[in-house]
Amino acid sequence: MEYVVAAVILLVVLVVGAAGLVVPKLRRRELPPQSKGSTTTLERPPAVPTVPEQELPPLIERPVSPAPAPPVVAEAPVVEQAPVEEAKPEIEQPAPTAGRLVRLRARLARSQNAFGRGLLTVLSRDHLEEEDWEEIEESLITADVGVEATQVIVERLRERVRILGTRTVSGVREQLAEELVAALEPDMDRSLRTTPHEGRPAVVMVVGVNGAGKTTTCGKIGRVLIADGRTVLFGAADTFRAAAAEQLSTWGERVGAETVRGPEGGDPASVAFDAVKRGIEVGVDTVLVDTAGRLQNKVGLMDELGKVKRVVEKHGPVDETLLVLDATTGQNGLEQARVFTEVVDVTGVVLTKLDGTAKGGIVIAVQRKLGIPVKLVGLGEGPDDLAPFEPAAFVEALLGADA
Numbered sequence: 001m002e003y004v005v006a007a008v009i010l011l012v013v014l015v016v017g018a019a020g021l022v023v024p025k026l027r028r029r030e031l032p033p034q035s036k037g038s039t040t041t042l043e044r045p046p047a048v049p050t051v052p053e054q055e056l057p058p059l060i061e062r063p064v065s066p067a068p069a070p071p072v073v074a075e076a077p078v079v080e081q082a083p084v085e086e087a088k089p090e091i092e093q094p095a096p097t098a099g100r101l102v103r104l105r106a107r108l109a110r111s112q113n114a115f116g117r118g119l120l121t122v123l124s125r126d127h128l129e130e131e132d133w134e135e136i137e138e139s140l141i142t143a144d145v146g147v148e149a150t151q152v153i154v155e156r157l158r159e160r161v162r163i164l165g166t167r168t169v170s171g172v173r174e175q176l177a178e179e180l181v182a183a184l185e186p187d188m189d190r191s192l193r194t195t196p197h198e199g200r201p202a203v204v205m206v207v208g209v210n211g212a213g214k215t216t217t218c219g220k221i222g223r224v225l226i227a228d229g230r231t232v233l234f235g236a237a238d239t240f241r242a243a244a245a246e247q248l249s250t251w252g253e254r255v256g257a258e259t260v261r262g263p264e265g266g267d268p269a270s271v272a273f274d275a276v277k278r279g280i281e282v283g284v285d286t287v288l289v290d291t292a293g294r295l296q297n298k299v300g301l302m303d304e305l306g307k308v309k310r311v312v313e314k315h316g317p318v319d320e321t322l323l324v325l326d327a328t329t330g331q332n333g334l335e336q337a338r339v340f341t342e343v344v345d346v347t348g349v350v351l352t353k354l355d356g357t358a359k360g361g362i363v364i365a366v367q368r369k370l371g372i373p374v375k376l377v378g379l380g381e382g383p384d385d386l387a388p389f390e391p392a393a394f395v396e397a398l399l400g401a402d403a
């Protein structure tokens with residue numbers, strides 16, 4: 001019996017012992033999958049940042065390794081400066097204004113050839129008869145001097161020739177020249193008020209119908225002033241023609257003047273206001289304001305130009321209002337001109353395109369009809385083809401040097 005009990009105990013011990021060995025093994029076998037699963041989960045997150053971490057270094061290294069960076073940074077300004085430096089030589093040095101009309105006289109004389117030659121033919125006759133005087137009258141009228149002014153000029157010339165008994169061609173020509181100069185009222189003040197005063201720039205408004213040459217004239221005046229050592233700012237208040245603002249900016253870039261522009265179709269008065277404001281801020285000598293000149297509607301024009309002037313005058317009075325007239329439009333241009341003089345207080349006339357007409361006598365008609373001095377004349381499309389108007393030099397060109 002004792003043997004039986006001992007055998008049972010031994011069996012129990014063996015069974016328990018065997019179970020103790022088998023269960024841990026089984027547990028160990030189960031663990032790997034568990035631990036694998038958990039490892040994957042854990043490893044993945046590091047795996048994700050590992051990729052950006054590997055990518056990050058190069059990004060971080062860029063600033064860290066400044067060696068390649070500075071050349072890039074250093075090169076950038078050089079590349080940027082290059083066009084500025086290239087642009088600088090484009091700033092032109094305009095020709096001085098003194099004696100310009102004399103230099104441009106040939107151009108005027110060329111367009112007046114027929115007029116000068118016609119007069120010379122008549123004046124070279126031995127005795128000036130009634131029909132000769134009529135021919136002289138016709139020549140002057142054809143040259144757009146205007147009927148009224150022509151009658152006055154011929155009347156006075158006839159009187160002088162009769163009283164003085166002038167016989168020679170050169171003598172009559174000289175007297176005609178004197179009468180023409182007198183008709184141009186040489187004592188009129190033709191100076192441009194472009195000098196700054198009371199700590200603010202002089203303001204010049206440029207008005208006239210479309211295509212008369214306003215924008216070109218603004219640019220040319222700017223060049224003249226800069227050539228004379230002044231500083232200039234352009235106001236592109238012609239917001240109706242986008243190309244006008246572009247055109248004025250180009251003039252500005254060429255001579256080194258800033259241009260204040262507004263949005264296309266924007267309020268011209270506000271652009272003009274901003275231009276003068278900017279001119280005051282930066283302390284330029286002269287602000288030149290280019291305006292639009294639509295004439296389809298006189299009331300509209302009046303409203304617009306009047307507003308531009310009023311708004312600009314919030315900064316102070318406008319110093320000069322220049323009316324640009326196309327000489328080739330002849331007497332028709334005079335009618336248009338009158339509308340402008342009713343709207344704004346025109347202080348001077350710029351007669352453009354005199355190089356393109358044989359009717360230079362329009363200068364006399366303009367002054368006589370409007371009572372406003374012609375201050376400048378345009379004698380070509382070139383940037384320096386604008387000259388201060390000088391009656392004597394002009395008449396010499398009108399009559400032709402050899403007449």
Ligand SMILES: Nc1nc2c(ncn2[C@@H]2O[C@H](COP(=O)(O)OP(=O)(O)OP(=O)(O)O)[C@@H](O)[C@H]2O)c(=O)[nH]1
Binds near residue numbers: 211244
């Ligand atoms: N031959 C000649 N052409 C000129 C003269 N002045 C201006 N022009 C030309 O006339 C054309 C019209 O000039 P603009 O300055 O654009 O005229 P604008 O009055 O500003 O015209 P809008 O902006 O449409 O009102 C251009 O082709 C100029 O080059 C001149 O004195 N002689």
